[in-house]
Amino acid sequence: MAAIERKFILHVPSSTESLALIREFVTSVGRLATLDDGEIGKLELAVDEACANVIEHAYGHDATKEVIVRAVFDDQTLRISVIDTGLGFDPTSAQSKSVEELVRQRKSGGLGIRLIKTLMDEVQYEIVPGQKNELHMTKKIRKE
Amino acid sequence: MAAIERKFILHVPSSTESLALIREFVTSVGRLATLDDGEIGKLELAVDEACANVIEHAYGHDATKEVIVRAVFDDQTLRISVIDTGLGFDPTSAQSKSVEELVRQRKSGGLGIRLIKTLMDEVQYEIVPGQKNELHMTKKIRKE
Amino acid sequence: MANPFAIHTSSENGLSIISLDGFVDAHTAPQFENAIQSEIDAGRNRILVNCEKLNYISSAGLGVFMSFIEEVREQGGDIKICGLVPKVKHTFEILGFQDIFDMLDDQPSAIERFAAS
Amino acid sequence: MANPFAIHTSSENGLSIISLDGFVDAHTAPQFENAIQSEIDAGRNRILVNCEKLNYISSAGLGVFMSFIEEVREQGGDIKICGLVPKVKHTFEILGFQDIFDMLDDQPSAIERFAAS
Ligand SMILES: Nc1ncnc2c1ncn2[C@@H]1O[C@H](COP(=O)(O)OP(=O)(O)O)[C@@H](O)[C@H]1O
Ligand SMILES: Nc1ncnc2c1ncn2[C@@H]1O[C@H](COP(=O)(O)OP(=O)(O)O)[C@@H](O)[C@H]1O
Numbered sequence: 001m002a003a004i005e006r007k008f009i010l011h012v013p014s015s016t017e018s019l020a021l022i023r024e025f026v027t028s029v030g031r032l033a034t035l036d037d038g039e040i041g042k043l044e045l046a047v048d049e050a051c052a053n054v055i056e057h058a059y060g061h062d063a064t065k066e067v068i069v070r071a072v073f074d075d076q077t078l079r080i081s082v083i084d085t086g087l088g089f090d091p092t093s094a095q096s097k098s099v100e101e102l103v104r105q106r107k108s109g110g111l112g113i114r115l116i117k118t119l120m121d122e123v124q125y126e127i128v129p130g131q132k133n134e135l136h137m138t139k140k141i142r143k144e
Numbered sequence: 145m146a147a148i149e150r151k152f153i154l155h156v157p158s159s160t161e162s163l164a165l166i167r168e169f170v171t172s173v174g175r176l177a178t179l180d181d182g183e184i185g186k187l188e189l190a191v192d193e194a195c196a197n198v199i200e201h202a203y204g205h206d207a208t209k210e211v212i213v214r215a216v217f218d219d220q221t222l223r224i225s226v227i228d229t230g231l232g233f234d235p236t237s238a239q240s241k242s243v244e245e246l247v248r249q250r251k252s253g254g255l256g257i258r259l260i261k262t263l264m265d266e267v268q269y270e271i272v273p274g275q276k277n278e279l280h281m282t283k284k285i286r287k288e
Numbered sequence: 289m290a291n292p293f294a295i296h297t298s299s300e301n302g303l304s305i306i307s308l309d310g311f312v313d314a315h316t317a318p319q320f321e322n323a324i325q326s327e328i329d330a331g332r333n334r335i336l337v338n339c340e341k342l343n344y345i346s347s348a349g350l351g352v353f354m355s356f357i358e359e360v361r362e363q364g365g366d367i368k369i370c371g372l373v374p375k376v377k378h379t380f381e382i383l384g385f386q387d388i389f390d391m392l393d394d395q396p397s398a399i400e401r402f403a404a405s
Numbered sequence: 406m407a408n409p410f411a412i413h414t415s416s417e418n419g420l421s422i423i424s425l426d427g428f429v430d431a432h433t434a435p436q437f438e439n440a441i442q443s444e445i446d447a448g449r450n451r452i453l454v455n456c457e458k459l460n461y462i463s464s465a466g467l468g469v470f471m472s473f474i475e476e477v478r479e480q481g482g483d484i485k486i487c488g489l490v491p492k493v494k495h496t497f498e499i500l501g502f503q504d505i506f507d508m509l510d511d512q513p514s515a516i517e518r519f520a521a522s
Pocket of ligand 1 (some may be wrong): 054057062089110113
């Protein structure tokens, strides 16, 4: 018997003010998907980072634009996507610098994508600049 | 200067399990709309009742169906709609019985629509059975 | 979610005390209904619902109170309510439940009220 | 939202103590940045960030620590961190912040560490 897929979608204005609401949404979905608190914390942070990037970089803080978070889970996998219709970028060109290097350069940014990749089991960008950019993230649901 | 409208949309499976997530969403939107805690409590309850009706009556507890909650606010008004594509019904035919009458008849239901009308400033059904049924609810944002 | 639901049944002074913790909505109301039904089935009809830890109730939960009260009173028992926090009390009062149910501030006063009746 | 944000600055034993309450994300990080900048502008570069009441931090908040530490250490000061709850500590550790920053269990131990340096 195939498990039913459950789908949750959230649309919010592209503003950092929306981040707390996004985190609550993700936390609740993670709980419904039976993730444990540690995994939920990782999911919450990864999606926050992904959405903060959209708000800042894809839309340049234009609150009339919309960020979409889409979550689908069955009993094995939670897939969560962050979707925008903004600028887009080349994710292969964004080299990760070490924290030591960022500290030396007195940077306040540059940690987001690395965090996302560390926190999630699979991460994949699907970019069509100005049309539809999607960041797909996957977390396995480990059964006790 | 016209205030910007901010729009939030939530799609969830039509299951009573989704109600807690819906209430969190509504509470967060109410807070962003600067409603006070009392008004947020009313909004939370009204939207819960509206969604519970959709889950039970419009879709008959079919979790493969989807409930949509759509919230839009500016600095004066919060409009929130609950949308389904289910059965629909004739809201004019649903007469409200008093609690005393319901108690005598040992009913466990029949309070939802009355609560919604009491809690919100304006309530309007827009029903196209099987296609799209919308319950539009409005709350005025009172400025201190 | 922020408020998971738990229900706890105990007895004191010949009363059944059902304590609700978290939220009672259309999802959790059936458990509350079962808890009351079990007491009635066991012939215990003096029921106190302690709501000190209840932080939300929707009409599905109110409906549980509504549907049992006649039966219980016919049997000479009662369902009384205690410990409502202001937000939840407000929901009961919107619908006039205070005219139908005894609502007491805390468990000791509710036990006293039962003893006096 | 569940965790509004508040920031409180005080001084003790010649240290500036910045206490964070709630969440530091891309929305609230600018306030945290301003709080540290104000201390540095006033010539106070021995800064303790008390995180006992911090329940969430994203990279926007971590970036604030990262961007000031060199400047402060050049001036002979430091930014130390105390009171991290496990969930938040985990976020710092994923990125190896424990190799760059002193992270102490509580405010007294942090004050002692400053005194010893
Ligand atoms: N969704 C996005 N849209 C456009 N550009 C992005 C997006 N996400 C990341 N970027 C680019 O990749 C860079 C690295 O991102 P990240 O590691 O999250 O660090 P930060 O956002 O702090 O700069 C960003 O500075 C930005 O140029
Ligand atoms: N969204 C809906 N779709 C179909 N029927 C509905 C809907 N909402 C309400 N109804 C009908 O109206 C009746 C009264 O609803 P309500 O006052 O909420 O009480 P209850 O849901 O407890 O029966 C319901 O029993 C149902 O027949």
